[in-house]
Amino acid sequence: MPWKEAHAIRSMGGGDLMTEWYRTFLVCMLLALLTTAARADCASRHLGDVRVKVAMREGAVQLAFELPQASSCLRFKSGGRLRLLNWHIHGAGRLSSAGDILQWEQPVRSFEVRVSPSALKDGQLDRTYTPVMPLGDGRALAVYSDYLLLDPAFGRTTIEFEGLPARQGLMQVGHQRLTSEDPPGFFLLGSPSVERFGDDALIVDQSLPAPLMKQIRALMDQGSRQLASLPRPGGPISILAMGGGGQGKPSWRGDVSPGLIRLGFYGQGWGSADPALARVVAKFVLHERFHLHNMRLRSGAPAGVFLLEGGADAVALGLQHQQGQLDDAAYLGQLNLSLQQCQLSTGSTLRDKEFLGGDLPYHCGLVLVSLASWAASGSVLDSRQPARLWQATLKAVGDGPYDWHDFLAAARQTAVPGRQGVIELLEQLVHDRLTLQDALAAPAWRGLLQPASQGEHEVPALSSEFASRTLMSLLERQCTGPYGFHLEDGIFTLDTAQARCKAAWPDRFPVARLNGLDFVRQGWQAAQSVWQSCKEKGEVQIADAQQARTLTLPCPDIGAVPRLYRLVPPEAPASGPT
Template identity: 25%
Template sequence: MRSALAVLGAILAAMVLASCVTPKPGPGQTVRIVVRPTETGLSASYGLPGPATRFPFRDFAGDIRTDAWSTATPGAAIVDAAVTFSAPTTAFQIAISPDTSQRDRIYPALTPIGAGWLIYAPHLLPAEVGGLVHDVDFSLPEGWVVIGRRDSKGELVLDGWVYAGPESPVERGAADVVTAPETPAWLRAEVLKAANDSAAVFTGRLGVSLTSRPGIIIAHFPKERSGGMRGDVTPGAMVSVRFYGEAWSKQAPGDAEQVHEFLAHETFHFWNGDMVDSAENSDRPWLHEGGASYAALLALDPTPAPESVPLLKGINENLGKCQSALEEGQSLMTADMRGGDTPYACGVVLQWAWDAGLRATSGGKRDVLSLWKDVIAEALRANREYSVASTLRHVPREAAKAADVLLNGTGADRWTAFADALRGYGAVLAPARVVDEDRATALMHILGQYCNGQRGFYTRPTHLQLDTGDRCGPLNGDKEFDAVAGHDVIKDVSAMYDRIREICAASGVIEFTRNRTVVASAPCTKPLKAPTLYLRVTRAFGAG
């Protein structure tokens, strides 16, 4: 572990209590919170400085609390972001169970890590207001430890991830690494190598070392059917990476590259989301997230050729999604892009536009990581925040043409103008069908005829898995399949789309098969639209 993290080693409140019967709190009033593990999660006991009829929490996360939290305190009820009391109360207790699902852009409150727990501490704290102090005590069994960001005095800051659990899965060195026991050895090794390698790239290119000792919490949940992976960074270079589904138990072709890109994205957030952060994260997350995603592509190939396969793959995957999501009457600056994949997709396209422009206008001496170096340096000299406006100050006008179209352009000719501007920087792109969009459009067209509520599918290396549960009639059961309408869902997607379109036009039956055995079928009675053409890139920028 020490050798794998050598580079990371080298780079190394207030609270509110609102009550209709309590006067505004004065100095020295303390909310005392005691956290204890239970057989099913955590227990949090709250002692208040005075009687209250309502206790609002710091972070909203209302659906987490109403879903996985409960209270047995007489007269108490959990409602969205608060606990209410039928009569003035000075103490109450909450039982916290693990989150039942992963929510978009909301940190999970409680995640099992072997016998211990990963806690997002801010969800436990009351809303902030002057006058109150707080004291949080972890009452733990013998042999348990607490790992999280600490201040200069060694006190827990409680502004992000906290691991509370047995010492046995903790390795201390250049970073504090906590590995859940279900995590395969190959996966742990790739996570740490990816963190180390990407940190080395970013430290060198951004010109500033991390000031926090990182904490990395790695977990695998093989029984989770959802598949995929999730990651979140909190202050103090604390990162949680979580892998879902049996598929991660054994390494498959392409898994290492996927893990490395994923970890590079999260590692970049040590700089653009921890050391400094976007002042516009709530409304324009695409600057923060797209920056990390494109930086991850460059970490995979730090000196990419214009035809770099990993770089082109990443650009094209995101370009198709962004074109699909960005409506004709909206620019990136005016569109609501706060959920799903869209902030990442359009954010990557913006970063690529800046990257191509900077490379072309500097003779290859500058790129988007040079831009981030300047943005981060300026933020460190000021209030540790950056924005779209502060970023644009570091992009010469000639290098910003394509990005300006994306940021501010609207109308039917927006993407044509975008492509023309990028061609001016040496990129090569033309309209074409996009496999991911063909696949998603065709399958969601079928699911849309039967599903009530959540529907979708997960992509595996060699096949797909429906996310239908009991909500989609003949397509219920989360079936796994490798072909639809006789065509491979990974290798023959456009032909699959065309065949589905023919079947739907004739009101025929669509068959889902696995190893040539039918696993599900459903009539398609609504016509499928002609395939959409999206810009596809074959050269990312000029030779420089």
């Protein structure tokens, strides 16, 4: 308030009002100073060894913290925004607005927290581990250890619990201990059902249908037999097969943390005899199973996640092809779907596409590994070649990490005469010295690639994939933090409750139309429309099915709609890119 206005209020008998204004101002300043002082105190001190006892109670996680000395604050390592969702702190403690600092008005030596698993559903947040996940049978909870650790600069954390450390293979459920020095990963509270699977442990959620578990066991055995010659770093491991319940169509989510492969199955229908669903399960399980072999990716390797995930997809599809689950046409169709997904995403280089994240590393990586295999074997339908290249790569690096240099060196050693240039193209592509469009247009692919026709893009099964890919590309440029875009009861639902977006996204927005075009039935045209309107207008409109709710999303010029190529079988006439 300017001084002249304040003086006028006082002269009219407003002294009490002015005094109240100053009092409010001073209180606000004092609170700000206290908050700043608490943050500075947390930033400047090392508390020492903090012990966290973790237990499962009434379907939730109970945390009991014991501090070596009284403190008025704790600073945590990660997961602050998720912590704000499901931490219920006993007593007077409160979390900072970022969720990374827990504060009290008076120093404490101990306190308890109840962590509810119900605030988050697994798979709703893109590229973010759901920190607490209940098994469907109610016998155990999976907890991500990093979620409980203090910032290492503030203190060392020891986690104690009754359960199963999912990083050491088959063990008896009992008293366990993890520390800040252990690699982050999931551990299990409670008494899960554990089976021996060779040297490893198979942790079984009893809520999963028996036919599904039978298929999982058979697939794990298939992977063990067919990949027996591949080096496998590390010791015994645990495989967690868990259900998450829920309604709607089947969905799945897998991940690998040190010592644990997690297979999550959600929705209804997993017990059916649907052959298409059986193929989905096979690719999913075999992909995650292969991570036993390729998990030692060199940290910071250019386009490394493409090799990690795309390489696992290439081997999984190859095993399905060899078992007769995919014929030649279906196998090639899967490769072409990934090729088109990779081309349709915005961003010209692999680094741009890695920034977009989501499932792009799987699609683009599968394409790159398949192209390298074609150069080394002579046929894109030689589905054994990806595993051969992995075997040569892992044998060459021994116990050390690997990256694209090692993988392409293996391909170069066995390259078909005349295809050394293909390896050089891939080398330039993974190091961002070449755009994807320029790489695919090179004459080196003659006999393998040819331009795709418009009709191939408009296949209903692919149509919504194209629109989804385009929308996700835009979303990555609008939002930071965890968000989701997933099918829910047959409707594509945008979930940005925990994200920070430039546009005011309403939570759980049902996306049915892009620029007035049907998201599912006219997906290819909708995707083209988005590319065009971003170039000409700088914005795109999304709407629900009735177009009663609309949202205008600003977008950058993402260039021209790419020219799409497709892989052709060896016997097909192919003119090659022009």
